[in-house]
Amino acid sequence: MPDPVLTAAGLTKDYGSFRALDDLNLTVAPGEVVGLLGPNGSGKSTALRIMLGFLRPTAGRATLAGFDCWNQGVQARRNVAYLPGELRLYETMTGRRLVRFLAGLRGDTPGPEVDALAKKLDIDVDRPLTHMSSGMKRKVALLTVLVPKVPLIILDEPTNTLDPTMRDELLDQLAAAKARGQAVLFSSHVLQEVEAVCDRVAVLRRGKLVHLQCMADLRGGRAVSATLTGPAPAAGPDGAALPTDAVADGRLSLTYRGPLPALLDWLARQPLTDLRVEPQGLGPIYRRYHG
């Protein structure tokens, strides 16, 4: 296993007497995409801002590429590109100048990938930012984090204000970053986008990490839900006894991980009036903590 790009160990942040982040332990490996999920106020931005060295943790430590995010903030930040939740851009610049300016701070000169990426994101990088809509500015900001080939990309709610086409394009770009070996950590409220690109998902609740889900463990599973007109058999599609909570009020709900023909064969023998079979997603897990 390669060393993690990012490590959070016992990360805790108090604002006065309020604990916004409570003992967060998390690593992100090179080439790994990790999602931070949680409702408003659950501590996602606080965690990301500590990892960027913008906030000092009350306790614990975050390291980025081996550098302490607070005590060695300058060295740590050389290894990360960051999209904040709330943008503050140099409005008088054009998109192209902004990308060049930010790359220059790292000692980089961006090449033709700026135009290639701008085309994919459908933005005119030669317009001043003041003339752009908020969605366009967001896309320019995305460009500034997707151009540098840094070890880690951190994005705070990156699909906010993007239209569905651009949301898909961004998810493709994050997958491309992963394929290049870059690590990605992003916060989101949208389960489907997290499911689509993440290798692991951390669920936060009131500042605490309450669940860490490896998405590969979910991907083989199917969520089955159906309405029954009679009793379901005691045994499920795999021959094992049905869990006691699989049938309630005439509704059948179960998760199945076996071969599809066995499931279809079993369902064909049940007294069904309707049926849904879909990939097992994060929904039930998320609702367990934030129902």
Ligand SMILES: Nc1ncnc2c1ncn2[C@@H]1O[C@H](COP(=O)(O)OP(=O)(O)OP(=O)(O)O)[C@@H](O)[C@H]1O
């Ligand atoms: N500077 C601050 N002073 C006091 N409390 C703060 C401060 N910043 C954040 N908080 C509080 O800390 C908690 C976590 O906030 P944070 O912004 O990390 O949540 P979040 O999960 O990113 O929320 P959202 O999804 O709304 O962006 C919230 O209760 C918030 O009110």
